[in-house]
């Protein structure tokens with residue numbers, strides 16, 4: 001059996017009394033694009049630092065392709081990493097930095113690197129201390145995606161990119177997946193996670209609340225059902241999974257449906273239904289369920 005690209009077992013990190021990460025157990029198979037989603041302080045960067053051996057766990061363990069994460073010299077042969085705050089050698093030009101990174105990493109595809117440089121519109125002649133945050137991030141992304149590393153770990157990879165570059169980023173992740181690389185990324189951006197990830201892990205205050213595909217997340221959460229009928233109004237108040245029943249006037253009503261639709265369909269069996277529409281929740285609405293209104297603006301920004 002192929003080793004999982006990432007595996008953690010009850011991975012925990014406390015800073016003093018603060019549980020930055022509690023009991024994280026996940027498995028990411030090779031070739032998957034996995035997104036770690038959560039608001040500021042949820043523990044995303046802490047988890048990534050533990051995977052990279054940049055911090056040691058308080059308890060629990062992590063492996064990259066079955067190599068203990070703490071065995072940095074071996075584990076990093078298969079990893080390319082882009083940190084949230086990209087720091088580059090200030091006196092080197094973009095060109096020099098790419099050469100340096102190519103010599104120290106797991107080997108690169110130079111033709112693909114040139115394609116990425118054009119795609120991300122990077123000016124390689126400037127010294128790194130003259131780069132903007134977004135340009136530093138672009139250099140680091142090009143360096144990582146141009147490697148043949150089987151695992152790419154990206155901490156908030158698009159936080160400094162403009163919308164046009166975000167599009168290019170999404171295309172590049174798709175190409176990495178097509179080549180069989182595993183991508184493990186953290187993000188605040190719901191749209192990005194929705195667009196690129198096969199599965200999403202939702203972190204809340206250091207704990208994993210859910211791991212699911214985006215369509216599965218939608219199924220777990222409230223859909224909005226609007227019903228048009230003739231005859232007497234159906235009685236739905238006590239039906240499992242149904243709440244917020246609201247009349248929209250003559251012969252129309254709306255309700256929220258959570259979980260399997262069977263009981264609601266059963267309750268509607270004798271109703272003369274003219275039309276029914278079901279609107280699935282957006283990822284943002286799913287977040288409202290998890291975090292409440294205050295943090296969703298932070299997550300969706």
Ligand SMILES: Nc1ncnc2c1ncn2[C@@H]1O[C@H](COP(=O)(O)OP(=O)(O)OP(=O)(O)O)[C@@H](O)[C@H]1O
Pocket residue numbers: 015018019020038039040041042043044045046047084
């Ligand atoms: N070196 C540290 N010392 C003390 N506390 C820390 C340290 N690093 C992180 N923390 C705390 O651990 C918690 C998780 O932080 P972490 O950076 O992992 O969150 P995050 O989800 O990556 O957030 P953001 O989206 O803001 O980067 C936060 O409360 C943070 O203040």
